[in-house]
Structures are given as C-alpha cells and as structure tokens.
Amino acid sequence: MVAPDQRRSFLASLFDAAVAAADPRKVIAAHLPGRPKGRTVVIGAGKGAAQMARALESCWDGPLSGVVVTRYGFGAVCDRIEVIEASHPVPDEAGLVASRRLLETVNRLSADDLVIALISGGGSALLPAPPEGLTLADEIAVNDVLLASGAPISAMNVVRKHLSQVKGGRLAATAHPAKVVSLIISDIPGDNPALVASGPTVPDDTTRHDALRTVERYRLTLPKAVMRHLQSDAAAAPHIGDPRFSGNEVRIVASAGVSLEAAAVEARRRGVEAIVLSDAIEGEAREIAHMHAALAIQVAERNAPFRKPVVLLSGGETTVTLAGNGKGGRNSEFLLSLAIDIDGKSAITAIAADTDGIDGSENNAGAFADGNTVAKLAARSVDARKLLDTNDSWSAFNAIGDLFTSGPTGTNVNDFRAILVE
Incomplete structure (x- = not known):
C-alpha cells in the first residue's frame, strides 16, 4: 500500500x-431463548434495536409481538414488531411516548409469558421517562449537562438510571412475573450489561448516592427539581438482589x-x-x-x-x-x-x-x-x-x-x- x-x-x-461482527443478523440467532408456554413479547431500545427486531423476526419459530424504539433514520421494516423512531442524543416527545408504550407492553404479563429485550447503545436518550415531579424538559437539561461534562458513559448512566421510571431495571420489574431475557449489543467499556442504555432490564448495585457523587465529581449543574429527587428515597432503583429479577437472563450478543x-x-x-x-x-x-x-x-x-x-x-x-x-x-x-x-x-x-x-x-x-x-x-x-x-x-x-x-x-x-x- x-x-x-x-x-x-x-x-x-x-x-x-x-x-459485520456485530451485525444483529449474525448474532441474534445464536442467543435465542426457548419458547414459552404463554406469549412472547418483544421490547427494545437503542440505535440497533430495529435491526435486532428484524433479525429476531426472521429466526423466531413461533408467534411474537412487541415494540422497540430507535433513533430517527435507524428504523427497519418489521412484520410483527412495532418500530418507533425518536430523538438521539437529545430526548424528545416521541421518546416519551415510546417509553410509555414499552411499559404498557410488559404490564400485566403472566409467569407463562416471555419477554425478549433487545438492548443496544443509545437507549438512554431514546427512553425518557421522568419520575413523578420531573418533566421531559428536566430530563433534556440533565442530558445536555451530561453530554458536555466529559464524564465517561458509565458515570453518566448511573445518574440517568436514578432519574427514570424505565431505566435501572425498572422496565424488567414491570414485566414481573414474566421471564425477561435481555439480548444486548454492548457499547460500554467493560461490557457491564447494567450500563448499556442505562440498564432498563438489568439492575445493578449502584445507588442514588453514587449518582450524587457523580454530580459532585464532575461539577454538574442540574435543575433544582432534579437534585431534590436524587436526594430523596424516590430515586432508589431496584436492587440487583430483588427477587423480581431472579429468573431473568442476560446475554451479551456483540461487543467491541x-x-x-x-x-x-x-x-x-x-x-x-x-x-x-x-x-x-x-x-x-x-x-x-x-x-x-x-x-x-x-x-x-x-x-x-x-x-x-x-x-x-x-x-x-x-x-x-x-x-x-x-x-x-x-x-x-x-x-x-x-x-x-x-x-x-x-x-x-x-x-x-x-x-x-x-x-x-x-x-x-x-x-x-x-x-x-x-x-x-x-x-x-x-x-x-x-x-x-x-x-x-x-x-x-x-x-x-x-x-x-x-x-x-x-x-x-x-x-x-x-x-x-x-
């Protein structure tokens, strides 16, 4: 040369x-769970969520339905899984609607049902779901501050998962008692699945106090309402030992x-x-x-x-x-x-x-x-x-x-x- x-x-x-090594068409088929007695419901979020959904449809032997959210322009045509497009890296109203749709999709399932979660990087911005007392504008403000802070993605996502009704394992907790199998394309250094897309289906052992330490370390100026929330017990995310997650599975299907x-x-x-x-x-x-x-x-x-x-x-x-x-x-x-x-x-x-x-x-x-x-x-x-x-x-x-x-x-x-x- x-x-x-x-x-x-x-x-x-x-x-x-x-x-090509991380192409959903190549990696999804090797990590499929077994078919359940009841329904198979698909949820997902991230820049690769639509392609993951299309890949799953092509290799899943049985009925399924569900909804995933991806970035504008990153969609794919699916027959049975609804694809919603929303804004990244700054959350928008479409993402807020998508978060509600995902929560509704997994609510009131039974122990015979299976949830397949298709998670990839970018899901944090695509799943805005501010807790009670906060607004989409608050979540956008937090996102802007984090993106400009120079903080690593792992630190940013610790903050995000304590300011959400979806992240930090809350989406999987809503699906209980259905089993949740998370198929994850990791964009996180070290491949901690609980940090990919701020872990909507995977809890970890971080606390709101860890989020507050991140705010202090990187000198983040967040809205007063956000700080009040982080300083309250309402910000606590489900713990990794929560029995609602005991039967779930997490599989990293592609990584750096x-x-x-x-x-x-x-x-x-x-x-x-x-x-x-x-x-x-x-x-x-x-x-x-x-x-x-x-x-x-x-x-x-x-x-x-x-x-x-x-x-x-x-x-x-x-x-x-x-x-x-x-x-x-x-x-x-x-x-x-x-x-x-x-x-x-x-x-x-x-x-x-x-x-x-x-x-x-x-x-x-x-x-x-x-x-x-x-x-x-x-x-x-x-x-x-x-x-x-x-x-x-x-x-x-x-x-x-x-x-x-x-x-x-x-x-x-x-x-x-x-x-x-x-």
Whole structure:
C-alpha cells in the first residue's frame, strides 16, 4: 500500500469487518431463548434495536409481538414488531411516548409469558421517562449537562438510571412475573450489561448516592427539581438482589472486543499484522489521541515495540468536554488531535469512527487523518489547533474532504480506531 486512497480503503475495510461482527443478523440467532408456554413479547431500545427486531423476526419459530424504539433514520421494516423512531442524543416527545408504550407492553404479563429485550447503545436518550415531579424538559437539561461534562458513559448512566421510571431495571420489574431475557449489543467499556442504555432490564448495585457523587465529581449543574429527587428515597432503583429479577437472563450478543478481533483477522488476511491495544479505552478524546500518536510515532521511527507494517486497533468510548460550539464528535476530535501530533509523519494513516455510523452531531461516522492532514488544512487557511480548541473537528475534516460516512450500520459497539504504520 502506497497511495493514500489504498491506505484508507484498507482502514475502511477493517471498520466494515468490525461492524459485520456485530451485525444483529449474525448474532441474534445464536442467543435465542426457548419458547414459552404463554406469549412472547418483544421490547427494545437503542440505535440497533430495529435491526435486532428484524433479525429476531426472521429466526423466531413461533408467534411474537412487541415494540422497540430507535433513533430517527435507524428504523427497519418489521412484520410483527412495532418500530418507533425518536430523538438521539437529545430526548424528545416521541421518546416519551415510546417509553410509555414499552411499559404498557410488559404490564400485566403472566409467569407463562416471555419477554425478549433487545438492548443496544443509545437507549438512554431514546427512553425518557421522568419520575413523578420531573418533566421531559428536566430530563433534556440533565442530558445536555451530561453530554458536555466529559464524564465517561458509565458515570453518566448511573445518574440517568436514578432519574427514570424505565431505566435501572425498572422496565424488567414491570414485566414481573414474566421471564425477561435481555439480548444486548454492548457499547460500554467493560461490557457491564447494567450500563448499556442505562440498564432498563438489568439492575445493578449502584445507588442514588453514587449518582450524587457523580454530580459532585464532575461539577454538574442540574435543575433544582432534579437534585431534590436524587436526594430523596424516590430515586432508589431496584436492587440487583430483588427477587423480581431472579429468573431473568442476560446475554451479551456483540461487543467491541469481538469486533476488534474481527478487524484484526481481516488485517492479517490482507498481509498486515494487527495489535489490539484495548477494547475499553475511556478518557478525553484529545488526550487519548496523544497516547496513540506517541505509540505510532515510536513504531514509525524505531520499529518498536511492534514491527512495521502494523495496524494498531482500539475501542471503548472517549469523551469530549465542550469548550466551544463547533461541530463534530469524539472520534473526529480524537483524529484532529492525532493529526496535530503526527504532522509530517507520512508513514502513519488513521481512521476513527463510531460503529453506529454517526459521530456526534452530523451524519459522518468519523474521518481519516494522516501525516499530511495539518498541512492540507493550512493550505486552505484552516488552523487545526484553533478548530480543536473550539471542538470543531467536523469542519476541519469537511474542509479537506476527509470525512468518513458509512450511514447507519444497524449496530453499536462504540468507538473504532485503526492506525496504520507502514
């Protein structure tokens, strides 16, 4: 590989391999529960929920019905399962309606019935259900503060699950005494199922006090009504030992680790050694970029600790603490920071993209960067550092035609990063 378009085609093929490994059509069939004596009811939420529902319909031997909610533009045609589309990352009225529909769907079931919950990342925003005394506007305000805070997704979801009538296991508790089998595509570093979509069907041992500690640690300014709720016993979520969950099952059907290994296999098939650094990286996107850049430069200049050619793979979920009002997402911010660090290093080419197909506020999955990115921006009178300072990474890569657009993928195992060193 010599030409830039060949390098980028190679990196895009690794992204495709990672996404394919998490395709609901491939993973759902291997994790089906047995048919119940009574009804089979399907519920779901997340960016991959509609495709998961379609996959389930294609392989389920028996009657079923239900409803799932996904992001606008991420829907799929299903015959027996209703698909509702709502707003992400900012909740809206359609999400509020969807939350009520899911609660109604699992209410008044019997012990002979089965609930199959199809959960993927993005479900937190798609399932607004403020508790008594709070409003949708309160939940939107909380969401905005969390997204701008730089807090990791695990911390954000601890807060969210204590401000909901659905999250924190409450949806599964409503389904009792029916058995709930959760099929989960994990976008959470470490794959804790209770944190995916803030755990609507999976409880954990966090408390409202953990949520309050998160508020304090990240200096979150939340509405007064929200703080009053968190400081009251009404915020308590069902505990992991609650007997209503005793017969339920939780199955992780796809994850970043599996997807990164699939990308590594594809790289080796094409003659390039692949190293998976980690599938659970968290932290500020621009700071994580410094670490990746330092390693790539060492490989480029010293042929160590890995021999060239090699592609360095990593996943997880970085964060962005907003200081400006530019366009972009955490993957393009990572790349712009990386591009500044590898400026002039022609042997290094990288892709960073969200496996759901959307990075941040625009319709690109991510972008490409290499040792010439900063120079190309300068040639168009664009200051890379200034755009990074204002969180305007989308504008940087759009200016030089280096955005990567895949469209909605139907799945979500979070960040995908691949850095090729020749």
